[in-house]
Amino acid sequence: MKKIALFFLLILLNLSQLKAQHYQISLLTCDPGVELYSVFGHNAIRVVDLQTGRDSVFNYGTFDFDTPNFYLKFARGKLDYMLSRNTYNEFIGHYTYLERAVREQVLDLSPEQAAKAVEFLQINYQPENRFYRYDFFYDNCATRIRDMMEVVLGDQLEWKAPQTTEEKTFRDLIDEYVYPLPWGDLGIDLALGSVIDVDATEREKQFLPDYMEAAFAQAEIVGDGPTRPLVKSQSTVLDLPPVKIESSIFNPYFLFWLIAIFFIVITFIGFKKKRLFVGFDQALFTILSLLGIMVVLLWFFTEHSTTKYNWNLLWAFPLHGILAYGLNQKSPAEWVKKYLLFALILADAAVVFWILGWQSFHPSILPLILVVILRTNYLYYNLDRIKAYRRNLQG
Structure with a gap:
């Protein structure tokens, strides 16, 4: 009887261990590129299925060039972006080719929270759900991930403001990235109105991937046990120097x-x-x-x-x-x-x-x-x- 009881106990322990280690969720942050569309960097979500070994990256920052009237829709603000799914190796290979560094923050989610995050992404990835109306400041590849975490964790997610904050307008935040591209900077300042000359809150700054990465590093999970940081560990998975943008006298x-x-x-x-x-x-x-x-x-x-x-x-x-x-x-x-x-x-x-x-x-x-x-x-x-x-x- 003791052997039978021990056998079932081991099974239960293995099952609980499998449940605890089913998914590993990470935030990926990519360095800025040299083109105007890539100069702000990028965020994506990595999901590792620890049972099957499937390693996927969910990316809210993609769009279809074959969309009818692509450029007209882009100019009129009617272009839909979509959630795409690739293998982790494909994602890293792409950024290796672009010579842009990638950093990873592994999230300290409970098994239930990780499963809920995966379910959220899978539902979003359905053909009828994967498209969304892109807004650079309020609904983009970074803010979509933040919003997902707020749905998954609810009141258990607590954003922490940095100890030292600097008042910056939306235009100031953009200028931090586009200053090396004077023609792109000019085009943005010509196109965008006075509505971006207001101070952005700490939450609103999270439309930029670097600020989202910093917000994740400071956030905490509360209410499901001892308070713990949202990020369990962080590392550089693709260590490359920042890209250099050559200056030109023709500016x-x-x-x-x-x-x-x-x-x-x-x-x-x-x-x-x-x-x-x-x-x-x-x-x-x-x-x-x-x-x-x-x-x-x-x-x-x-x-x-x-x-x-x-x-x-x-x-x-x-x-x-x-x-x-x-x-x-x-x-x-x-x-x-x-x-x-x-x-x-x-x-x-x-x-x-x-x-x-x-x-x-x-x-x-x-x-x-x-x-x-x-x-x-x-x-x-x-x-x-x-x-x-x-x-x-x-x-």
């Missing part, structure tokens, strides 16, 4: 200041020789008009939540293109001078908005705003005088 700072210097020179020469050089103004205001149309389309005709209230519209105004027509007339109509004054006021307002912190513009556009102020001033006060002077010479 918006250099180019726009070069343009500003050019307009200063032609304005000085024009003042001395009583000439307007309006052909350059026609090109300038046509380009600003096109930028303004882009801002309007992103603000009013897309589902992007972060392109609203974009005051780049003050210096890049859609109707600036009509100056290309108005300045081309031998005898400019009265509305041309009125519009020049209007454009001058808008550019001045952009400077005021910037100084007061209502929206942070990309630093490289300062010379463009100064050019608009310079040329609208010059044309407003000299248009009639120089036109009359040229007519007298011809007469």
Whole structure:
């Protein structure tokens, strides 16, 4: 009888051990890449089935290039991302090829919590559930994982704020990553409005994978026994140096200041020789008009939540293109001078908005705003005088 009792006891112990070690759940954090879409890094979930040996990575950051009207949907904020599943070896092989480091945080979940996390991922991976409407700040590859953990653990998950915090706006957080890509940085600052010039909470900062990794490292599990850290262990599984982004002299700072210097020179020469050089103004205001149309389309005709209230519209105004027509007339109509004054006021307002912190513009556009102020001033006060002077010479 003792042998039989011992036999059943061993079976029970083995079963409980198998249950306790069924799944191992980890957060994977990947270093930033060199392309704009990868410069913020990446998060994914690793699931190891300790019974079968199956090693999978669930990835919320994938999309299908074969989606009909892919680029149009992306521009309008209607592109759906999806949850994909790959083997761990495929995932690591991909990042080895990209030469981007990968770190792993093994989570200290109970058997029930780990099983619930796997069930959550499996349900999300069903064809009818795997697609979601991507939002860079509020619903992305990092926040989806955080939200999953909050569903799995509920009140047992306790996020801990870092001991020292620094107030940062959403734009500040982006700038930390895109600063080495000045053209990408410019494009983001042109496209995104004043709604991102507000301080992000510690939770809101978790849209960035590095901040999510730090939040996991500080979080705790409470209420199911002794309080314990969410992360049981952490390691670097792919140890590579940070990728280097080569700088180039061809950047918006250099180019726009070069343009500003050019307009200063032609304005000085024009003042001395009583000439307007309006052909350059026609090109300038046509380009600003096109930028303004882009801002309007992103603000009013897309589902992007972060392109609203974009005051780049003050210096890049859609109707600036009509100056290309108005300045081309031998005898400019009265509305041309009125519009020049209007454009001058808008550019001045952009400077005021910037100084007061209502929206942070990309630093490289300062010379463009100064050019608009310079040329609208010059044309407003000299248009009639120089036109009359040229007519007298011809007469």
